[in-house]
Amino acid sequence: VKINNSDHVIIQDVKLLDSDDAHTITIRNGIIKDIGAAQESHSAGNNSTTQIIHAEKFLAVPGLCDLYSRLREPGLTRKGTIESESLAALEAGFTRVLCSPDTLPSIDSIATVQLIRQRAEAAQGADILPIAALTSGLEGEQLSELATLQAAGCPAASHADIALPNTNALFSAMEYAASFSMPLIMTARDSQLGADGCAHAGAMATRLGLPGIPVAAETVALARLLELCRETACRLHISRVSSARAVEMIKAAKQVALPVTCDVGLHHLYFTDDQLDGYDSSFHSRVPFRTKTDRDALREGLRDGTIDAICSDHSPHERDAALAPFPATEPGLAAYKWAMPLILQYY
Amino acid sequence: MSLADPQFNLLGDLHHFIDLDGLDRDMLTQILDTAEGFAGVNDRTIKNVPLLRGKTVANLFFENSTRTRTAFELAAKRLSADILNVDLVTSSTNKGESLLDTLQVLEALQCDMFVVRHGDSGAAHFIARHVSPSINVINGGDGQHSHPTQGMLDMFTIRRHKGDFSQLCVVLIGDIKHSRVARSDISALVKLGAGEVRVVGPRTLIPADVESLGVTIYPTIEKALVDADVIMGLRLQKERMLTATVPSSGEFYRTYGLSPERLALAKPDALIMHPGPTNRGVEIAGSVADGKQSVILEQVTYGIAVRMAVMSIIMGNASNLRREKA
Numbered sequence: 001v002k003i004n005n006s007d008h009v010i011i012q013d014v015k016l017l018d019s020d021d022a023h024t025i026t027i028r029n030g031i032i033k034d035i036g037a038a039q040e041s042h043s044a045g046n047n048s049t050t051q052i053i054h055a056e057k058f059l060a061v062p063g064l065c066d067l068y069s070r071l072r073e074p075g076l077t078r079k080g081t082i083e084s085e086s087l088a089a090l091e092a093g094f095t096r097v098l099c100s101p102d103t104l105p106s107i108d109s110i111a112t113v114q115l116i117r118q119r120a121e122a123a124q125g126a127d128i129l130p131i132a133a134l135t136s137g138l139e140g141e142q143l144s145e146l147a148t149l150q151a152a153g154c155p156a157a158s159h160a161d162i163a164l165p166n167t168n169a170l171f172s173a174m175e176y177a178a179s180f181s182m183p184l185i186m187t188a189r190d191s192q193l194g195a196d197g198c199a200h201a202g203a204m205a206t207r208l209g210l211p212g213i214p215v216a217a218e219t220v221a222l223a224r225l226l227e228l229c230r231e232t233a234c235r236l237h238i239s240r241v242s243s244a245r246a247v248e249m250i251k252a253a254k255q256v257a258l259p260v261t262c263d264v265g266l267h268h269l270y271f272t273d274d275q276l277d278g279y280d281s282s283f284h285s286r287v288p289f290r291t292k293t294d295r296d297a298l299r300e301g302l303r304d305g306t307i308d309a310i311c312s313d314h315s316p317h318e319r320d321a322a323l324a325p326f327p328a329t330e331p332g333l334a335a336y337k338w339a340m341p342l343i344l345q346y347y
Numbered sequence: 348m349s350l351a352d353p354q355f356n357l358l359g360d361l362h363h364f365i366d367l368d369g370l371d372r373d374m375l376t377q378i379l380d381t382a383e384g385f386a387g388v389n390d391r392t393i394k395n396v397p398l399l400r401g402k403t404v405a406n407l408f409f410e411n412s413t414r415t416r417t418a419f420e421l422a423a424k425r426l427s428a429d430i431l432n433v434d435l436v437t438s439s440t441n442k443g444e445s446l447l448d449t450l451q452v453l454e455a456l457q458c459d460m461f462v463v464r465h466g467d468s469g470a471a472h473f474i475a476r477h478v479s480p481s482i483n484v485i486n487g488g489d490g491q492h493s494h495p496t497q498g499m500l501d502m503f504t505i506r507r508h509k510g511d512f513s514q515l516c517v518v519l520i521g522d523i524k525h526s527r528v529a530r531s532d533i534s535a536l537v538k539l540g541a542g543e544v545r546v547v548g549p550r551t552l553i554p555a556d557v558e559s560l561g562v563t564i565y566p567t568i569e570k571a572l573v574d575a576d577v578i579m580g581l582r583l584q585k586e587r588m589l590t591a592t593v594p595s596s597g598e599f600y601r602t603y604g605l606s607p608e609r610l611a612l613a614k615p616d617a618l619i620m621h622p623g624p625t626n627r628g629v630e631i632a633g634s635v636a637d638g639k640q641s642v643i644l645e646q647v648t649y650g651i652a653v654r655m656a657v658m659s660i661i662m663g664n665a666s667n668l669r670r671e672k673a
Contacts, residue, residue: 201554201555202555202556203555203556203559203560205554205555206554206555206556206557206559206560207368207530207559207560208468208469208492209468209469209489209490209491209492209493209527209530210468210469210490210491210492211468211491212554212555214555277350278350278351278352278353278472279350279468279469279472279473280350320445323445323447323477324445324446324447324467324473325446325465325467325468325469325470325472325473325489325490326467326468326469326472326473327467327468327469327490328446328467
């Protein structure tokens with residue numbers, strides 16, 4: 001089904017996310033004017049600019065916002081482009097996407113922000129909101145011009161999945177960002193613990209002889225972030241929680257009213273380290289898939305509100321990125337193709 | 348969902364030899380029986396048999412190796428195959444060529460079998476999945492994962508001395524975490540029904556959830572050695588001392604070294620094994636390595652018969668190993 005550029009579109013007999021009853025949606029000049037109970041069948045009549053869509057088999061869902069995705073442009077366009085990924089996002093039901101700053105160059109200058117915004121506009125896919133790189137070049141030392149980047153349209157800053165071992169720089173970044181009420185989107189991952197790992201440190205990694213990433217690699221880094229959050233009152237969003245213990249820690253932080261929220265990667269609600277059997281590199285994820293207990297805690301955290309959102313963690317790759325022995329493959333899973341049905345399981 | 352075992356072809360025949368995990372007890376026993384036949388060949392004056400005449404075996408070693416490479420070379424020669432040693436440690440892969448491109452070049456040279464050693468766990472799986480179907484792949488060691496011919500030659504050595512596995516108490520000492528030999532030995536011992544498999548070492552060298560492999564962790568080497576029938580030392584790599592896993596070789600020997608005093612705790616006829624190269628005075632006392640219970644050099648000798656068996660089985664020139672359902 002394709003919506004034409006008509007001034008008047010009527011979608012008939014469509015189910016809504018929160019109702020199985022048939023509804024009619026009326027759109028005028030690109031704006032939803034009315035969502036109501038099913039009406040008598042419309043006909044185009046004389047007004048040829050009215051498009052009528054019979055949507056008995058469809059579900060209408062509000063445009064979703066994705067908190068973490070990689071569009072790969074600039075610099076990594078062999079994997080994906082702003083055009084290809086923003087269109088894929090839109091097709092998957094995301095109308096607004098926050099894109100990770102780990103491009104080449106990273107999103108640490110106004111020029112890169114403008115380039116991304118221009119290409120996104122030209123592509124006419126989902127709205128793209130670039131996340132600012134917290135430090136220059138994501139090198140972990142020099143702060144980026146956060147206020148300037150915020151004014152240019154970056155809603156938040158992040159260090160992507162790149163470790164930030166310099167605690168002075170992190171502390172200062174959080175204080176500085178707090179001055180402009182700019183939220184930080186941070187992944188909890190220690191810079192040394194499990195740094196050479198490519199799988200959850202557990203039975204599967206042991207059997208496959210893969211270097212492991214212990215849960216402590218996440219929780220040690222999380223404790224550091226939470227304590228700095230307490231100290232600086234910086235608005236902190238933890239991106240892609242992976243372990244049961246991390247969910248517990250965030251729950252406790254919320255109970256004492258720290259300004260912290262978090263999300264879980266879509267795939268982490270489904271997969272565990274069992275998926276790596278046979279060295280299946282399509283499940284090589286930078287934030288590792290952990291045990292069934294961890295996965296169940298993530299699901300429970302989502303149910304009880306400790307986890308505030310699901311993000312796609314969309315990471316497109318070219319074919320060659322997976323053509324190597326497991327530890328040498330590039331981590332990350334593309335998500336958009338199957339994101340919506342998987343997300344709806346948790347609605 | 349997990350990927351199918353790449354070792355078996357569509358008929359269910361063992362086509363590559365990558366990992367002992369996918370093989371059952373009968374298959375392991377059949378490999379050991381076939382190796383018995385070849386052990387006889389190696390004792391004769393004329394040591395060659397024509398099973399692989401006209402075939403070309405390429406040794407592809409992405410990591411340094413003398414022992415394993417030499418043993419494979421001899422095994423191939425005694426089966427009358429042509430052997431090509433390709434030194435890849437200093438070769439084109441260091442110039443940025445992808446592993447797959449390197450393999451395709453070697454395929455184009457029309458080799459029949461690749462013996463591969465690589466530093467990444469899972470490399471042999473990857474290669475087996477991507478080579479053309481006419482090529483057989485043997486894993487000569489992949490990262491910290493598996494060294495299946497070493498595992499089989501260890502089993503061969505144990506069986507020759509002890510016969511039955513079911514009553515045996517086997518102790519593995521030292522660096523279990525980084526050892527592909529330990530993983531293959533454990534996998535084979537558990538499949539062959541060993542009575543008890545114990546591991547002992549500092550916690551920094553014991554991998555997470557190691558019990559899931561079917562072993563028991565012992566707190567001290569003294570406790571672990573009581574009633575032991577087979578004692579396996581493992582090589583402690585020097586670089587482990589640089590990464591805060593072990594403070595010094597001296598302390599390692601004092602806490603986990605196989606000294607004559609400690610050996611006395613095991614059964615009097617306990618076998619001393621080690622995959623080599625041994626670090627004397629680190630994992631094992633020189634007098635123990637050279638003592639009458641040591642079978643370390645026998646392991647090396649049997650390695651040839653075992654590799655001849657594996658090579659001829661996967662090339663279909665000995666009794667095939669077929670699993671029930673492909």
